[in-house]
Amino acid sequence: xxxxxxxxxxxxxxxxxxxxxxxxxxxxxxxxxxxxxxxxxxxxxxxxxxxxxxxxxxxxxxxxxxxxxxxxxxxxxxxxxxxxxxxxxxxxxxxxxxxxxxxxxxxxxxxxxxxxxxxxxxxxxxxxxxxxxxxxxxxxxxxxxxxxxxxxxxxxxxxxxxxxxxxxxxxxxxxxxxxxxxxxxxxxxxxxxxxxxxxxxxxxxxxxxxxxxxxxxxxxxxxxxxxxxxxxxxxxxxxxxxxxxxxxxxxxxxxxxxxxxxxxxxxxxxxxxxxxxxxxxxxxxxxxxxxxxxxxxxxxxxxxxxxxxxxxxxxxxxxxxxxxxxxxxxxxxxxxxxxxxxxxxxxxxxxxxxxx
Amino acid sequence: xxxxxxxxxxxxxxxxxxxxxxxxxxxxxxxxxxxxxxxxxxxxxxxxxxxxxxxxxxxxxxxxxxxxxxxxxxxxxxxxxxxxxxxxxxxxxxxxxxxxxxxxxxxxxxxxxxxxxxxxxxxxxxxxxxxxxxxxxxxxxxxxxxxxxxxxxxxxxxxxxxxxxxxxxxxxxxxxxxxxxxxxxxxxxxxxxxxxxxxxxxxxxxxxxxxxxxxxxxxxxxxxxxxxxxxxxxxxxxxxxxxxxxxxxxxxxxxxxxxxxxxxxxxxxxxxxxxxxxxxxxxxxxxxx
Amino acid sequence: xxxxxxxxxxxxxxxxxxxxxxxxxxxxxxxxxxxxxxxxxxxxxxxxxxxxxxxxxxxxxxxxxxxxxxxxxxxxxxxxxxxxxxxxxxxxxxxxxxxxxxxxxxxxxxxxxxxxxxxxxxxxxxxxxxxxxxxxxxxxxxxxxxxxxxxxxxxxxxxxxxxxxxxxxxxxxxxxxxxxxxxxxxxxxxxxxxxxxxxxxxxxxxxxxxxxxxxxxxxxxxxxxxxxxxxxxxxxxxxxxxxxxxxxxxxxxxxxxxxxxx
Numbered sequence: 001x002x003x004x005x006x007x008x009x010x011x012x013x014x015x016x017x018x019x020x021x022x023x024x025x026x027x028x029x030x031x032x033x034x035x036x037x038x039x040x041x042x043x044x045x046x047x048x049x050x051x052x053x054x055x056x057x058x059x060x061x062x063x064x065x066x067x068x069x070x071x072x073x074x075x076x077x078x079x080x081x082x083x084x085x086x087x088x089x090x091x092x093x094x095x096x097x098x099x100x101x102x103x104x105x106x107x108x109x110x111x112x113x114x115x116x117x118x119x120x121x122x123x124x125x126x127x128x129x130x131x132x133x134x135x136x137x138x139x140x141x142x143x144x145x146x147x148x149x150x151x152x153x154x155x156x157x158x159x160x161x162x163x164x165x166x167x168x169x170x171x172x173x174x175x176x177x178x179x180x181x182x183x184x185x186x187x188x189x190x191x192x193x194x195x196x197x198x199x200x201x202x203x204x205x206x207x208x209x210x211x212x213x214x215x216x217x218x219x220x221x222x223x224x225x226x227x228x229x230x231x232x233x234x235x236x237x238x239x240x241x242x243x244x245x246x247x248x249x250x251x252x253x254x255x256x257x258x259x260x261x262x263x264x265x266x267x268x269x270x271x272x273x274x275x276x277x278x279x280x281x282x283x284x285x286x287x288x289x290x291x292x293x294x295x296x297x298x299x300x301x302x303x304x305x306x307x308x309x310x311x312x313x314x315x316x317x318x319x320x321x322x323x324x325x326x327x328x329x330x331x332x333x334x335x336x337x338x339x340x341x342x343x344x345x346x347x348x349x350x351x352x353x354x355x356x
Numbered sequence: 357x358x359x360x361x362x363x364x365x366x367x368x369x370x371x372x373x374x375x376x377x378x379x380x381x382x383x384x385x386x387x388x389x390x391x392x393x394x395x396x397x398x399x400x401x402x403x404x405x406x407x408x409x410x411x412x413x414x415x416x417x418x419x420x421x422x423x424x425x426x427x428x429x430x431x432x433x434x435x436x437x438x439x440x441x442x443x444x445x446x447x448x449x450x451x452x453x454x455x456x457x458x459x460x461x462x463x464x465x466x467x468x469x470x471x472x473x474x475x476x477x478x479x480x481x482x483x484x485x486x487x488x489x490x491x492x493x494x495x496x497x498x499x500x501x502x503x504x505x506x507x508x509x510x511x512x513x514x515x516x517x518x519x520x521x522x523x524x525x526x527x528x529x530x531x532x533x534x535x536x537x538x539x540x541x542x543x544x545x546x547x548x549x550x551x552x553x554x555x556x557x558x559x560x561x562x563x564x565x566x567x568x569x570x571x572x573x574x575x576x577x578x579x580x581x582x583x584x585x586x587x588x589x590x591x592x593x594x595x596x597x598x599x600x601x602x603x604x605x606x607x608x609x610x611x612x613x614x615x616x617x618x619x620x621x622x623x624x625x626x627x628x629x630x631x632x633x634x635x636x637x638x639x640x641x642x643x644x645x
Numbered sequence: 646x647x648x649x650x651x652x653x654x655x656x657x658x659x660x661x662x663x664x665x666x667x668x669x670x671x672x673x674x675x676x677x678x679x680x681x682x683x684x685x686x687x688x689x690x691x692x693x694x695x696x697x698x699x700x701x702x703x704x705x706x707x708x709x710x711x712x713x714x715x716x717x718x719x720x721x722x723x724x725x726x727x728x729x730x731x732x733x734x735x736x737x738x739x740x741x742x743x744x745x746x747x748x749x750x751x752x753x754x755x756x757x758x759x760x761x762x763x764x765x766x767x768x769x770x771x772x773x774x775x776x777x778x779x780x781x782x783x784x785x786x787x788x789x790x791x792x793x794x795x796x797x798x799x800x801x802x803x804x805x806x807x808x809x810x811x812x813x814x815x816x817x818x819x820x821x822x823x824x825x826x827x828x829x830x831x832x833x834x835x836x837x838x839x840x841x842x843x844x845x846x847x848x849x850x851x852x853x854x855x856x857x858x859x860x861x862x863x864x865x866x867x868x869x870x871x872x873x874x875x876x877x878x879x880x881x882x883x884x885x886x887x888x889x890x891x892x893x894x895x896x897x898x899x900x901x902x903x904x905x906x907x
Binding site: 075105 | 805806808809810815819824828
């Protein structure tokens, strides 16, 4: 609790009739690299703007370092925002841009110079202080924007889809850079993106957003392997969703009756409830149950098999009535083809009971 | 870390919100208020060399009962209308040629060249036309020496000269505004029309012309308003053949210092200008570009 | 045979250009007249009228007055127009539409009426006519123009730059002076040049509101009333040359800006 740096309490934002953010509660710890992930319209940028002070919440509170900053303007908050278009001052040199925040704080000239050089060194732009902005490449501009924000040592660095304008290889490179810089500084980063691969690469914690609400919140591996909601399961990679009814329940174990047979899952829901189960395509294994743990799912008739390099992406119809479409990822060694019928099974641990 | 301090807590003076105040204040004080005062003064009278706040319609009665004054008003409107229309008719073909016939590379240069004389002094330009049109001016001397005429043509010190002076000025202005409008029209409209079977004339009448109306309207409005309120051109080129409203106003001010009368005439002129503005209002909207 | 289609256009364009340049040619030509009258036949060339003009104390003073009035009133109009454009472009204030109409209103009214309004008002208040009052009149006629030019260039693309400046601790005023104004320098200069050109050539307001110290157009008018001599031609030619130079600078600056933003 002492480690909590940022808290959003019941934050809500409406623009006219549109609810952009719907009662969000979020805690961010010191030193965390948090990624706000979601499609456009999910409210992620609005939340970032409310953290930065550019948008005032319709209701709720924003607390940073324990203080209520809900009504405080950006200049007075311990946050700095890096915008998607970098917003570099075109008439100033790289060094002047980076030291701008310092001169606003009336930091003496020699200290300014030192801190500017430090910031530039950190982002890998040492010695480029005298360059004009229009002489820089896209990647370099991105780093200047970052250095400018770092120079004033904010408690929280807010990044609004900063890598969106870069091409793929540059983006991957910058992702690694961002993580390195963040770890070196120890500053809390809040990063907005719609790209789930990017999120998984850089985040300590991913907050999945949809329609202004938080769908899931946790480390990348947990979110991927054990998604909490239907949206999370289908937004973070592909997933097979099985609907079923709880036939019986006993001591924290439930027997769920699905079109692929009875499946035993952990959980405390009353019998008769409908639930949804999520299984990732790569977790469906071929063959009959090899050990006592794995759960048989019957067999599947393959309708499509597309070579994707490391695996084959296959579609098939499963269930006794062949009415359940499944997505599978079969290792390349297995020369599977449309028309084949194979047995499938899955580890019980890989079956996720969705919370919604 | 100790070296970086938090920015000092500043007072809440929202400079951005108040920055517009000086401009608004000046406009109100030196534009709106004077107009109101002038309106008030038009109801006063000049008695015995002093301004008396008599609150009467006498001046307005005097204005509308003096035929030469009412004539001045209508003459002004006529001259302004004729000058504006002729300018549009002369400028449009020129703008059209510049936009569609002159090769792209030369267009800007040709446009600047066509508009350059705009920047001779307004007074001097009217005077120059006097030199051109007068009895011993260039045109008469040239025509006489060739033998086309025996006596010089009387082309100066009349309404025609005044109109010509205006037309010269506004042809350039209107060429500019119409050209700017024409080059903004996407060529794909004309191409599509031609593709669907329209002849050159039809393309012009049904596509180009309607789409160029805003450019014409803006230029025509400016031309009309400037013309009707202009003192110099009729004074230099018009001679004593007829009186226009601006000259009438100047007479009241310079000779008689009769501000109430001058105010009456100014307000009348202002009424005409305002009506014109309302007629053109939809073409004069200003949006952020 | 396409060249044949060009003939009517070429003819019209030639005639139009002859019409447009006729008075200018006459003006410049007869400024070099070696004789008393600025009419044919042309005797010359001679610089005597230019010499006469530069010796004309009153004319030279009027020239200086015009420059001062134009520079100062345009600077004020540009500054006020910039501040007004900033507020309307960046802030949500009440009556924003009304404010815009108010600021643009003077453009729709004749200069004569604006001048008359000021004359009557100042006369009533006992303020005597002077170049200062002329300057006020020129600010009024140029403010709408400067505002319109600057406002049209304050696009949204600059919003994030100003937001970042605020984020890093700059006040509204600091952002305006250190960030917004420098970035908009070409636009501000263009507005200033256009205003200066209009003020410099403006007659009726200067005529109504000045007394002994006058501006150049008023002096030229006085000279005309005294008699038609080539000295007026010389003065007109010089004015033409100066005006063209100022406009060329403004155009060059605006082209360079476009190239930089490309």
